[in-house]
Amino acid sequence: MLPSLYGNNLERIESWLLKGGHSTSCADILCRYIYNGRNKKLLPQFSKTVLEQLENEFTSELPKPSSIQRAKDGTIKFLLELHDGEKVEAVLIPFYKRYTLCVSSQVGCAMNCDFCYTGTMGLKRNLEAGEIVGQYLFAYEFLKAEKGSNEPRPNIVMMGMGEPLHNFEEVKMALKVFTAEKGLALSPRQITLSTVGYLPGLKRWHEMPPVNLALSLHSPIKEVRDKLIPVNRGWPLPEVMEVLDKLPLHHRQVITYEYLLIKGMTDRDSDAHELAKIILGKRAMINLIPFNPYPGSEYKKPSTDDVERFKKILVSYSLMTMVRTTKGDEILAACGQLKAKQLSL
Template sequence: MEQDRESLHNLIKKRGEPAYRADQLWQWIWRKKAGDFQEMTNISKALRSSLQQEFVLQPPAVVQKKEGIDGTVKLLLGLDDRLCIETVIIPEKGYYTQCISTQVGCPMGCVFCSTGGMGFKRNLTPGEIASQVLVAGRHLEDKGLDSTRLTNVVLMGMGEPLLNWDAVHRALGMMTDPLGLGLSRRRLTLSTVGIKDRLQEFGRSRLGMLAVSLHAPDQELRRRLMPGAAAWDIKDLISALEKYPLAPRERITIEYVLLKDTNDSPAQARDLVRLLSRVKCKVNLLACNPGEQAGWQPPEEQAVQAFEELLRSRGLTVTLRKSKGQDISAACGQLAAD
């Protein structure tokens, strides 16, 4: 499942098969979710048998399932080397959003994030990234639900996507391919702390929308909260966001997790307004989800509302994200491949 469509065409061409065979195979894998070459009834038996001897179609295995009271589902997926990752299916009004992982663990070390507490194990391959969507689709079908309503995918699970950019780039191509999963780039969101040079590469690729995990209005606090991310000075990051390529109606999402008595004061809200004054963006606020990283708590509801209202009063577009899946440790910052 590591072949992209171009390399699959080359593979089929070397076998002396007509070019359209590659497209047929591609559709069987990504659209029809075939788990075995023998299911591909419009492919010759000889070719099916030959491919089966050399390639494996099996996506990561579901080791464990947890379902929250709000319908959120967390799947623990086992990889070939016995490491595990997590992916989350989130029910919305009329559709599903899936949160997928790009690394096993994460090297960024954000102090309030359970994934950061795992440390970094390895990068995922393109197939391991994209096939999480196949696994989620099969889960929905097994439950008698419509997998075509899985329309939104966010790269906000375990890992920093831009530190695995080559694999993520190929995986995004697999997910947006019109003969495959056919996801809209406007419904694919990549969440990053901001990796110099890779940020611009993602922007040029036009393969998804950008979300930036900021979580602090100044460099000193960001270094305390996000030691790995602070390698790129916050002023330089903001300067890059000001120049980031966007279509007329597109905006960057700025993610800001509110931590009690840490980054939630009115003064810090005003600093955030000044910092983002020239960035074409919207701010997505989320009160901290309690996790295994001890010592971090969400602010009181009144403090959250005051922070939100101050940003809004200064002209920023703000959404307050409702946390889902907290009871099964599936919410933002809680993934730890438990």
């Protein structure tokens, strides 16, 4: 199988041109061609040989939808088939004036989080950068076909299948393509990468383009977090927080702390107070996520009153706190519910 055309940033295109004995002077225009829908008007600006080599050495195929499901709230979940038949999910979530696309970074996941549907699959393989970018290109083309070519480019959350920092190099390249001026030219502020606290990756965070970071914290209590997120046993929360505290943040940037509210397990008053103690004094936003039950899960969703009570405690510490409204839960497109199989509605 040929490598994907969409795993290339300007530097890679330049070295590819050099390797093929060409001048790099058309690298910029070639990138514009690749990331602007292979606009035919740009063709006269580079030689026929370059184009032929490009077509022969890369594939421009995007992942193919094997199912598309829509929730009443406007969420659209794609099950996308990759070149080897493996499947990943990408979810378009309506959010004010612009969609947000939740993209996958791996087929399955090795982190085995206890609350997560994807975690039950195990890790099948890493996605290549071109397959990560391909999910975005596919979803944006889909949106434009439905809503018109003026549809703004979706924001991105790397919260789909997989732990992004466990696939560091390919995710880094995908983020470079997303944010490069000679790529998709998204602002790094439009992108959030979410991790469960994969410490080897967090220690290399400075290598990534300056996108937003979210940590799935989920419990301030070691035993509870150990159960929910098994990697906490090897890389406990205090060690992770120590690394996060040292990350340089640009003006007005905060780290988002995702907190899963599970009835009777993480939603007690004492949990809220402990959480507040950990977060106080940091440039932080807390995102409360009421648990979304999935078939066979042992955990329960808290009541709306319990969610409000928990939020009130955090707000009493003047902590910026939001409750993430659950979108797409009837099609299992909500956080922690992605698993690459077709689900009947």
